[in-house]
Amino acid sequence: MSTSPRPLVARPTRTVPATLLALALLTAGGLALWALGALLLTGSWPAPLQEPMARLGALRLADRALLAAAAGCAVLGIVLLVAALRPGRPRTRAVLGDAVPGTTALPHRDLERRLRARLEQVDGVRSARAAAGPRTVRITVSTVLEDTAPVLAAARRAAHGTIAEIRPVHDPRVLVRARRTS
């Protein structure tokens, strides 16, 4: 039995880059094993690789092609290191703390949808967009009214009310913007 559960508010697990890396390793390693196996058994490269290997073998160590390959490897290495070391943004937010030990988490996406649904019910709001992050929630409402100030104030109240309902453990900054559309 697992001794501890995985935290619900966690950094991304980097599944996509890890899967791509695994597939690349599998493909390159498999091809190399096939080619090297043929070389060891028959003394020559497999037929489909003979021409490319001959071209590769004719390259000199100071050729620009090798420099370009080195640059490619360097870029790939930096991308992989950034993917590994950059913490990334958690997809969930800790909410609704209570006396029971443990965490309650709500996906940012669900909060955004709830905010949109609530804001689109505000008088004067034609449509709403919300982008929730760990520290900031950005909201843009569009209205056809000339005077956007009352709509903005009402949207701000609705946004703060909606966020207060889920009692976030760390209060986010709520930035509301009103845009006039025709």
Place this chain on the structure above:
Amino acid sequence: MRSISGARNRTALALAGLAALTAAVLLAAVPLDLGAAWPQLAPALPEPGTELARFAQAHRTGLLPAAVVLAALGVAAGIALLRSQIPTRPDATRRRVLDEDGTLLASFRPQVLERALTEQVEAEPGVRSAVVRLGGPLSAPWIQASIGVAEDAEIAAAIAGARALLAREVRTVLGADPDRVDVLVALRTAAARGRRPAHVEAARSAPSGPAPAADPEPDPDPAPAPAPAAGAGAA
């Protein structure tokens, strides 16, 4: 609830990144004439005009086995990394409730208690769907649950009710307070009411994992052990 190891993925990515950077330095050592910058390196570097085929032929005895080993390692690492992307769920071995003398009072599979808890949570007002997982030793169990709540429901009340219920029921059944009760909330729109959230569905339809198959003994006590015991522990 299933999980993937983020630390393992990040370690693999970092190692691959370092390997790619090392390859870049090795490839660029001759074209960039690194021997001039580091005279200690100069004797190890081949002549810039050397052809790759000639260089490989000259070092064939060392390069060929090294290339075979690297290729085999690449395939093994690729398979291992790909397999680790399949989410794992908590182990579900049979739990045994013992008394103070170590006598077996009862045993049960966690799934039995998980199912009972799921049904109770789903009966809470505002809760549309739930998946409950139980882990940890019986003396300090933990719970992770995915709970789908109707978007128009009182979320705070629904979740507080569900968490309190989970903590209370586990305390009643196992005789120990849960170490933690983690709940992942999924807000569900009216249109989605007939469906479970994707992660809830995935967790629900997931196979039970390897543990039950490794324990073919028939379950003598399919119901959760009702009597809390001071010496309760996982066997």
